[in-house]
Amino acid sequence: MNILILGAGYAGLAATTNLAGRLRRRDDVRITLVNAEERFTERLRLHMTAAGRATAELSIPELLKDSRVRFVRGRVTGLADGVASVDGEPLPYDKLVFALGSAVEAPDHTYTLNSWTEARALPQRLTGPVVVCGSGLTGVEAAAEIAEAHPGVPVTLIGREAPGASMSVKARAHLTAALTRLGVRVLSGVTVDKVLPDSVVLDDGTPVPSDYTLWTAGVQASPLAARAGFTVDDHGRIVTDESLRSVSHPDVYAVGDAAHIRQRYGVMHGTCQGGMPTGVHAAMSIARELDGKRPKRFRFGYFHMPVSLGRGDAVVQFTRPDDSPRRAYLSGRAAVRYKETVTASPWPTFRRMLRMPRSASFWTHGGRYTR
Template sequence: MTDTSRPHEIVVLGGGYTGMLAAIRLARRTRRMSGRIRITLVNPSDRFTERLRMHQIAAGTELTDHRIPDLLMGTGVRFRHAAATDIDPATRRIGCADGTELGYDTLVYALGSTTDIDTVPGVAEHAWTLNDPRTAHRMSRRLADLDATGGTVVVCGNGLTGIEAATEIAESHPDLSVTLLGNAEPGAMMGPRARAHLNRALGRLHVVRHCGHRITKVLPDAVCLDDGVVVPAGLTLWTAGVRVPDLAARAGIATDATGAIITDAALRSVSHPEIHAVGDAAAITQPWGRIHGTCQSGMPSAAHVADTIARDLRGKPVRPFRFGYFHQPVSLGRHDAVIQFTHADDTPKRWYLKGRAAVIYKETVSSSPVPTFRLSRRMTVSVSLSRGGRATRAVGRAA
């Protein structure tokens, strides 16, 4: 039997983009259930990290310092400054690094992802990553020292993060030699015109591209490729591949091969429906395929889970999650950018944006989460640019 003498405990694990929105939106959606609901947000740092801007910090830009308790102010959400170390779904308890435990009735798993530093030898020992603002600040100081001697920076991984990092560093440190390494051509996911603009920007900033070869090892002062080429590196930045925390897998919650929680149509765990997973740490599928982790998909998943939990607590039927991609925004330094507009499955449309208009567009996208959090304290805010249209309409009908 349900114990009605105590509040329904909702714990949100993770204070990134998805966890913050889920907690704040859920507080707003359950405000009339005051006293019957208690929401706790758990995060190892009290600083909100703008992951979309880590490359700017690494290149030397100072950003606004946002604190999680300030963003939660007035919502009633409690903040627990701690790192979660384990989950026991049988007893619905969460162990924390400080030796304490938290109980939950409903859990939102929003732990996100980090850069994979274990697959390729030498990465963990010799490469920098953009996982943490403190590391990014240390990297900015290292780049300044390297700049004085005209050294070489190698960015491993030519996905969107690698492209943004390489162009940001090349623009802010023009005396450095910047090389971008990766298996595919930079911007391979874009249409030909957007990709051409991206490559012109890389050329203008003198970014050397070495593509089509796998990285086999990272040394203290070089990167080794599978064709035998050794690329000298005064500093190596690793942006290739991601991994998710192993808490869910260790707890016996159903996960995929990457450790992401497998969800049903409403983003509940298929093995433990009291657990809801969002963002990078959730294995979410749509009729067109698996969603890959981005803020673009993470924020809508967080909003959906908050709404789902609120509906469930009121005894209302839950709805399936529908999502489609809308764009691929890429900054190319502070003065250029390219925006590739996409179909729901993230394949490119004909339309794209470049230059100054794209810079304004990209900045609007990157700066939107914090104002969205603040606005969400007072009203329900739409965070979905696309629900997938015809590509996902069958999901809604099936519900």
């Protein structure tokens, strides 16, 4: 049995380490993980990288060195029934976990946070105005981090919605006050018409000076699945059944940002919070199939919305399972400690899953996943 996992982000590594732990005594199973880089990208810290902050170098081969997982560094260039092409090399599979994630489709003259390398490309010494396009949580974190790390550099945050629009009134007020304190200019209710080398032009024709434009809006999944004939949604995500199997290719599990996963409250949106449980569920399901059992239904509820506001401040909005805000929230130093605990937790969790007993189940209780 050849199990192939494409992508080593949060969801892909969760699937890999969970499978490796569960199946480490199965001599008839071979697990292969494919990723473009040996470094694990902590997407939750990419706003820090963009601002010039140092982050840990986490090696995927080092993590897997004592396991039986084969790691292949390369880019997936093609996918057909039972075979994936990685830089021209065919890799056959019996079960596939598709975890290639998503990326921002950015116009010319912009920087992105699609990877550590791209985030690192933003100059470490900023000498002119910065514009962050996209007022979602990624854009907010990036704008706050850059403004704090580069005092005196004008930072503008542009978006269709006000920052923190999905938060409660009090949590949103703290976020807004933090951006004001850091000197971030916020332009909400507007869209970008075009990006030029020295400015961003709004939809009403207004130019906003920008020497460095960071684009965080408009996420799209890898086009590989659509090219291979999978049933996908408008964002290129593989449409799954209730157990995370592709509705068109039942030997393929889709996880994380690459998957269109419907729950009772709607379609899940891509986060580490939801991505890792999908990887764990795919691993559990494959293990069940190897035992001749049917995969179980995947159920997930959101729990929180942690947002960094520089190194010394943060806000954590606690949520209902459908991601709507509760009244409870944290702010200031308590939120910083909470956010850092969440951000740092995946790597030691991967290590624990490699050593776990076969019967263990992470983040599960009665079939429901939480973080």
